[in-house]
Amino acid sequence: MKQFASLICLLVFFSCEKPNPNYQKDAAQTEIIHRTVKQLSDIIVHDIFSPPVASRVYAYPIIAAYEVMAHSENKATSLEGQLKGLSAIPRPAEDEEVCYPLASMIAYIKVGKALIFSEEKMTTFEEEILKEFEAVNMPSDVYKRSTDYGNKVADHILDWADKDNYKETRTYPKFSIIEDEIYRWKPTPPAYMTGIEPHWKEIRPFVIKSADQFVPPPPTEFNLKENSLFYKELMEVYHALEADNKEERVEIASFWDCNPYVMNQTGHVMFATKKITPGGHWQGITAIASKKANDDFLGTLKAYCMVSIALADAFISCWDEKYRSNLIRPETVINEHIDENWKPALQTPPFPEYTSGHSVISTAAALVLTHLYGDSFSFDDDVEVEYGLPVRSFDSFVEASQEAAISRLYGGIHYRPAIDNGVQQGEKVGQYIIKNLKL
Amino acid sequence: MDSSKKLFKEVNSSHSGVDFINEVHNSEDFNIFNYRNFYNGGGVAIGDVNNDGLPDVFFTSNMGANRLYLNEGDFKFKDISETAGVLDENKWSTGVAMVDINLDGYLDIYVCNAGYRKGSKQNNTLYINNKDLTFTESASEWGLDEEGYTTHASFFDYDKDGDLDLYILNNSFIPVNTLNYSNKRNLRAKDWPVEEFLKGGGDKLLRNDGNTFVDVSEESGIFGSLIGFGLGVTIGDVNNDKWPDIYVSNDFFERDYLYINDKNGKFKEDLPSYIDHISHSSMGADMADINNDGLSDIFVTDMLPIDPQRRKKNASFDDINLFKLKTKSGFYNQYMQNTLQLNSVDNRFKEISNFANVAASDWSWGALMFDMDNDSNTDIYVCNGIYKDVVDLDFIDFFANDVVSKMALGGKKEELFNIIEKMPSTPIVNNVFRNNGDLTFSESAQEWGLDKESFSNGAAYGDLDNDGDLDLVVNNVNQQSQIFKNNSSANYLRVKLKGQEKNTFAIGAKLKLYVEGKILLKELVPNRGFQSSVDYTSIFGLGEYEKIDSLIVIWPDGKETKHMVEAVNQDIEISQSEINSSLFVDSNKSTTTKTLLEEVPFKIEAHKENDYVDFYYERNIPSMYSQEGPKIGVADLNGDGQSDIYFSGAKGQAGQFMLSSNGQFVQSEKDLLEKLKDFEDTAVAFFDADSDGDQDLFVGSGGNEQLAHNPLIADRLLINDGKGNYDLSKDGLPNNRMNTSAVLPYDFDGDELIDLFVGNLNLTRTYGVSPNCFIYKNLGNGKFESFELPKEMRTVGMIKDAAWIDLMGDDKKELVVVGEWMAPSIFQYNGEGFVKVESSLSKLYGFWNSVSTADIDKDGDQDLILGNIGKNVSFKAEENDPLRIFVYDFDQNGEFDKIITYSDGNKNYPIFSKRELTEQLPILKKKNLMHKDFATKGIEDLFDKKLLDAASRKGVSYLPSCIAINNGQGNFKIKELPIDVQLSCVNAILPIDIDEDGDEDLVIGGNNFDFLPQFSRLDASRGHLLINDGKGNFEVLNQTGLSVKGEVQDIKLLSINNQRHILVGINNESPKLFKILK
DSSP: OHHHHHHHHHHHHHTTSSOOTTHHHHHOOHHHHHHHHHHHHHHHHHHTOOHHHHHHHHHHHHHHHHHHHHTSTTOOOOOTTTSTTOOOOOOOOTTOOOOHHHHHHHHHHHHHHHHSSOHHHHHHHHHHHHHHHHHHOOOHHHHHHHHHHHHHHHHHHHHHHTTSSHHHHTTSOOOOOOTTOTTBOOOOTTTOOOOSOTTGGGSOOSSSSOTTTTOOOOOOOOOOSTTSHHHHHHHHHHTGGGSTTHHHHHHHHHHTOOOSOEEEEETTEEEEEOOOOHHHHHHHHHHHHHHHTTOOHHHHHHHHHHHHHHHHHHHHHHHHHHHHHOBOOHHHHIIIIIOTTOOOSSOOOSSOOSSOHHHHHHHHHHHHHHHHHOTTOOEEEOTTGGGTOOOEEESSHHHHHHHHHHHHHHTTSOOHHHHHHHHHHHHHHHHHHHHHOOO | OOGGGSSEEEOOHHHHOOOOBBOOOOBTTBSTTTOTTTTOOOOEEEEOTTOSSSOEEEEOOSSSOOEEEEEOSTTOEEEOHHHHTOOOTTSEEEEEEEEOSSSSSSOEEEEEEESOBTTBOOOOEEEEEOSSSOEEEOTTTTTOOOOSOEEEEEEEOTTOSSSOEEEEEEBOOSOGGGSTTOOOTTSOGGGSSSOGGGTTOSOEEEEEOSSSEEEOTTTTTOOOOTTOBEEEEEEEOSSSSSSOEEEEEEOTTSOOEEEEEOSSSOEEEOHHHHOSOEESSOOOEEEEOSSSBSOOEEEEOOOOOSSHHHHHHHOOOOOHHHHHHHHHTTOOSEESSOEEEEEOTTSOEEEOHHHHTOSOOSSEEEEEEEOTTSSSSOEEEEEEOOSSOTTOHHIIIIIHHHHHHHHHHTTOOOOHHHHHHHSOOOOEEOEEEEEOSSSOEEEOTTTTTOOOEEOEEEEEEEOTTSSSSOEEEEEEBTSBOEEEEEOOOSEEEEEEEEOBTTBTTOTTOEEEEEETTEEEEEEOOOEEBTTEEOOSOEEEEEETOOBOOEEEEEOTTSOEEEEOOOBSSEEEEEEGGGOOGGGEEOOOOOOOOOOSEEEEOOOOOOOOOOOOOHHHHSTTOSBOSSOOOOOEEEEOSSSSSSOEEEEOOOTTSOOEEEEEETTEEEEEOHHHHHHTTTSOEEEEEEEOSSSSSSOEEEEEEOOSOSOTTOGGGSOEEEEEOSSSOEEEOSSSSOOOOSEEEEEEEEOTTSSSSOEEEEEEEEBTTBTTSOOOOEEEEEEETTEEEEEOOOHHHHTOOEEEEEEEEOOSSSSOOEEEEEEEEEOOEEEEEOSSSEEEEOOTTTTOOEEOOEEEEEOTTSSSSOEEEEEOOOSOSSSOOOSSSOEEEEEEOTTOSSSOEEEEEEEOSSOEEESSOHHHHHHHOGGGGGTOOSHHHHHTOOHHHHSOHHHHHHSEEEEEOOOOOEEEEEOSTTOEEEEEOOHHHHTSOEEEEEEEOTTOSSSOEEEEEEOBOOBOGGGOOBOOOSOEEEEEOSSSOEEEESOOSOOOOSOEEEEEEEEETTEEEEEEEETTSOOEEEEEOO
């Protein structure tokens, strides 16, 4: 960061002179990508997006950015034809130079801006970034062509995004509470929010064939008899924090909470505290890995892109199952039948239990990262520091994803099958994407 | 207006010497986060502590010392708190009561304490008056050192043993958010599995046993649960049996309690039998008579902002799931609104706050019902405001997190109390609702000089300068307390009662002043409003009245005395022990009025609505359209000269044919109807479809559940074989796949075959769009075909009802169609087709539910009775400020969006919140992420003009139910039906000469419980019997024998053993049968 800043100062000094011949290289600062993704992440937190919707907001901008770079001389593989419904991306005019890093960030920001709400936050950031690109001192016609091209690709991606059934699903029926089906999910304390995104399975997936391509085995049959499997699994959640390593378990649960909207209530006073979503956390891990691996500009985009696509498809797959099994949360069952004063360590998120979203999406993301960076990639995860949580260190992506998965049991918001079968579901999604997506 | 000429004038503290401020400052270890009631504020007591004839004033203070100000006349006061020894500066004082507990004729002071303060206990304190302006704290000696978080306490003689008992209102210690809406009403505080220090809640009833008080809560039926978050205890005679009853207003999810005195030392908590819906976060309350009928009405405050913009920034209404969860758990029908419960003859209350314009007064505390301008009508004063806007929605969604995340970034430990500093703080004007004398109120704070912005909590009234009107004292948070001098010049009467023996101030006495047919009622219970206590002298405002008929005093022991007081503007004092025995009267004469109707048993399976919630399937609609039954058909099915019945079923329930046989009903055709049970019946008509002389049956289907491709939404025709046996006609009817609402047989073309009008409410899940309606022409042989209609008729509106009526006097009937978002529309058959007839009804855009016809004014032509939504609804709609609905696919996703708006004359603002509307149209968040941004936006700001112009729109600007007197040729004179009818919607109308005096009277039924929680519900109808005076004027008959709770959907006349009966169909209940006793 500092180096880059001093480089800019140097460039600014010469900027009135003649154009910088090395502008392609000088503009290709990976640090800009990380800052841009982080900016989007921050706005997602501020604007309040649920985890599945956030995964959509992460995916389209990075695809746009990657597609721009894919048409640079590097000739990486375009995603057209690989992602459902994505038709041929506009090409830059032959023999006309484009500054691809600039164009890719233009595309990212434009698509991102369309999907979030606080556009002014992105606009301010964009102005900052553009100043930095201007300081690279590329020829002015290249600068203009680059922004034009970035915008053109962005428009193409937005047209495509517009057809993914997102806006149609806004008017689909809400989740219906059916009282006499005792296994069926009900809204949970304290805010008793209605089930979010009951029709997310109807969002067009990116790579997987359909939302129900990887249907996990059904959850354990609801049964409150004391010798039943369900009861045992229920009691495992109930007693999860009675272990010797209770404190560690609470730490793990809190670290992976990733709840974008926790409602705090005392008397009539209410306020929400917000964190990045589970998908947002893996965007952060991707940044850590990519930086540590010294990826170049294209490599960085590639990592974010592949991870984001895996996350988005993993959410679609997971949400398909959530509103198939519509399983009731442990908090509801425990409060109704075991202990009305019991509260989970984490606030129960507002959607059905099975499978665990964090398990599915973390596993898918970890597999993609392992594919890119290897299976013994150790890293210090400081993504949650800005939310007041500590750094945790992991020896591999899979180790992190496994901890994310089990954290939901410690957090009191999932039974074990949602975690075990969720991990398997995530593996299938991840593997399929690795196999079928060529970047 | 010159402020000196206003009704109230604030007395400057430099003149009064009253400079008390209830100062409340949060600190790290004591703030709104760890003490829920941190901004609840203090109370006021007014009473003459030194018997010098001048009422003195006591303020409670939360963090500082309480204050006693001695009234020295001319609104000059002397602070004697320190010398009097009543400071209690280490306690968080809340409520206060002035009562002569030791029976020495001097008022003692009972102070309630709550809120943990370091180094101090919150036991209540009792200051015994030493008669020399000093007091001695003696709570523990009297057994009154209650240690709960007491909000208030009220002394009264519940068991009529002559002495004063005590109700202590405690606010639970339990953090509300840990309770998860579990109903533990019956679990007494002591039995809760929680730590000891949390058990101090639970209300208490203490019986006076001479020198000490004994806790009799449990044995007398008082709930003592920790889910009770009591903020108000109001005592009065609710059921007019001269025994004191108790109304407890509970904050949060617990419902309010109404304890009816069983006259045997016990109470029966029976709110649901008396009251249909209540305030949700009930705060302070009061009880007084607002319509001078001698019955005490109840007003309870809540937190609903008045200004619609502030409502959009601050109000979180329950969504349908949470509402259902709470009602299912036994928390009853609670809505965020003030409630004004009008006491009715049958001791059932009618909630009329929306009709009365008193439903909203923002975050409210004290409510005082008293005659502020001495015009003889009881007005309402509401203290409101919260020092920190803790429910500001942008604070909840955005600002709080910004603070938290900044602290986390800075590496600082999260200090919650820092957040409080960032909360908005908005002082607001207290509400002054002036009683207009017709059950409506007008906001008059400004006009009466009470419009200073403040954070007010407790208040009390008393005649501080003995000039015959009530002055007002208000306790504010972090703002100087206020004294307002009342400058009324209207006539009055001041009455002081002296009790006897163990109740020296006659608490519980009722005073009834008779003036020109009115009864002005006061109940002598000084504890009123929020944490406050008013002066003991009763003041009757008499306006222009110059002569009083008489004063009846019902003493606490139940004895009544009658006093011939004629002159106004005088002070009278009546001492119970010195009453001349000739003044005693006996009012216990039983007065039973003969009723016109008598309910008789009727055996039939109850209508049973299936569990279906329209709101899951269709967003941003105000109410459900899936619960429109039952409908009743009456005809002689088997030719035996008796009325038989078809009673319709909801989805999953078969309809029932009931054949009359010697006054009994026998079910028939069970098998056939069982096969049809998955249809929901929504319209019914008997007629001769196949011209064979018997009664065939049309059953319309609806339910707003089955989509159009589903055969279960098709209408059905059942053909009679002449003996009352029916067969389903396979192809008799054209295919109508909509939510059918009306079917009216009539031979419109004079071919001697009976044709049908079939009206539809909507296409399933498509609110706001006019569906097609049909004329089915009878082809003979039981077959019908759709007759071509002009577009203006075919899609006339969302039809709820229709009638064939000869309006032109040419023996041919015209069709009148009514429905939602439309004006009553008349269509005439001109021999070729139908044409619209313009009339004076054409501009009455309403939510019409029903229409009926009769010759009301006996002039030989047919008039109309039109049932609308009424005037007790939570929204306003007027000709210049109509409600509108815009229907268009605003986001181009293939689905119609429906946006309902209200108007302020300039813009049309959505009635739904940002959260509700943006769920459907997330794109709107781009410019309206903050609730405060959305709050200012009209639909004109939200969408391009091009889109709005493309949207279809309808409006509503007329809400009352009315009669339309036909002046011939389709000209009508509109007359609103009586006020009592306007308190709910009118769903069913039966014109009938019930008293057999030769003119048409009306039996009317209504109510609608199907709204989203933010729109409350319409439940103030018990069924109405309106008696015609022969000229078309209707009088509401009170004791009719007709008492129907529930949503009436149909009313039909039938004859059983040649006696006239009325059958009332009620949604999701058994129908009720009434015999007409004439």
